[in-house]
Amino acid sequence: MPKLYWEDFNIGDKAVYGPRLVTREEIVAFAAEFDPQPAHLDEAAAVATLHGGLAGSGWHSCALMMRMMADGFLLDSSSMGAPGVEEVRWLEPLRPGTQVRLRTKVLDTRSSNSRPEMGLTRIRYDLVDEAGTIITTLTSTMMLGRRPPGAGA
Amino acid sequence: MIFFEDIVVGDSVVLGRHTFTTENIKAFAHRYDPQRFHVDEAAAEASHFGALCASGWQTAIVSMRLLVEHRRALAEAVRARGERVVQAGPAVDLRDLKWLKPVYVGDTIEYRIEVAETRASDSHPGFGLMTLRTTGTNQKGELVISFLSATLVERRGERR
Numbered sequence: 001m002p003k004l005y006w007e008d009f010n011i012g013d014k015a016v017y018g019p020r021l022v023t024r025e026e027i028v029a030f031a032a033e034f035d036p037q038p039a040h041l042d043e044a045a046a047v048a049t050l051h052g053g054l055a056g057s058g059w060h061s062c063a064l065m066m067r068m069m070a071d072g073f074l075l076d077s078s079s080m081g082a083p084g085v086e087e088v089r090w091l092e093p094l095r096p097g098t099q100v101r102l103r104t105k106v107l108d109t110r111s112s113n114s115r116p117e118m119g120l121t122r123i124r125y126d127l128v129d130e131a132g133t134i135i136t137t138l139t140s141t142m143m144l145g146r147r148p149p150g151a152g153a
Numbered sequence: 154m155i156f157f158e159d160i161v162v163g164d165s166v167v168l169g170r171h172t173f174t175t176e177n178i179k180a181f182a183h184r185y186d187p188q189r190f191h192v193d194e195a196a197a198e199a200s201h202f203g204a205l206c207a208s209g210w211q212t213a214i215v216s217m218r219l220l221v222e223h224r225r226a227l228a229e230a231v232r233a234r235g236e237r238v239v240q241a242g243p244a245v246d247l248r249d250l251k252w253l254k255p256v257y258v259g260d261t262i263e264y265r266i267e268v269a270e271t272r273a274s275d276s277h278p279g280f281g282l283m284t285l286r287t288t289g290t291n292q293k294g295e296l297v298i299s300f301l302s303a304t305l306v307e308r309r310g311e312r313r
Contacts, residue, residue: 035217039243050242050305058244059214063185066210070187079188080201082209085250090243
C-alpha cells in the first residue's frame with residue numbers, strides 16, 4: 001500500500017532529496033544513447049561550444065530529477081503519473097563530479113471534479129549543486145490517488 | 154541548421170520514428186523512472202494505465218536523438234557544398250510539455266518539429282532564439298506528446 005496520498009501534499013511543503021553524484025561516465029553514457037552532441041560527449045570538442053566544457057544533456061538533468069523524485073517520494077506514493085510539465089529551464093550547465101540535490105516545493109493542490117479518486121498536486125523542483133546554485137528548474141503537476149476510506153493516515 | 158535569419162515560422166519536418174519495446178521501456182524506467190507501471194507488467198495491468206507503458210520522459214527524450222541525427226545530416230549537406238555550418242547553442246527552456254496518451258509496448262511514434270516562434274536573444278547578441286514545437290503521433294494517428302523548446306541559433310554575419 002502507498003504511504004503517501006494526495007492528501008499528504010500541502011501548499012508550501014518543502015523537501016530536499018539526494019545527494020546524487022553525477023559522474024563523467026554517466027553524462028557521456030546518457031549522451032551517447034540519447035543526445036550525441038559534442039558538448040555532452042567529449043571535453044576537447046565541448047570547449048568550443050557555448051557550454052565551454054563538458055556538460056550533461058539538458059534531458060539528462062530532467063531524467064535525473066525524475067529518478068530523484070521517484071526515490072525521494074514517488075515510489076512510496078499513490079502516483080498516477082503526470083499530464084505534463086509546465087516548464088523546464090536549464091540555467092547552469094550540469095558538470096561532471098557535481099553532487100546534486102533535488103529541492104521541492106508544493107505550489108498548488110486541488111481535487112479533481114471529473115475523477116473523484118484522484119487529486120492534482122503542482123510542484124516546483126530545483127536541481128541544485130553543492131553551493132545551492134540552481135542548475136535546472138522544473139514545474140509540473142502530478143496526479144495522485146486519494147486516500148481510500150479505512151487506509152491508515 | 155540554417156542561419157537564424159533564414160528560419161521560417163511554420164516550417165515543419167518529420168524527424169523519424171521510434172518503436173517502444175518491453176526491453177527499451179523497462180531499461181529506461183529502471184534507470185530513470187522506476188514507477189511500477191513502467192517496470193512491471195502485472196502492476197501495470199492493475200493500474201489505471203492497464204498495461205506496461207513508457208515513461209513520459211522516455212517518450213520525450215528519444216526525440217532528441219532523432220533531432221541530432223536530422224541536424225547532422227543537414228550539416229553534412231552544407232559541408233558538402235563547401236559552406237560554413239551554422240552553430241546551434243544549447244537549449245534554453247522547455248514549455249507546455251503534454252503527455253496526451255500513454256505509449257504502450259509495440260507503439261511506433263513519429264516525431265515532427267515545427268518552427269513555432271523566432272525572436273532576438275538579449276543574453277547572446279550573436280544568436281537568435283528559435284522555439285520549436287515537437288509532436289509525437291502513434292501508429293493510430295493519435296497525438297501522444299507535444300512540447301515547445303527554445304534554442305539559440307547563430308545569426309548571419311555577427312560572428313567575428
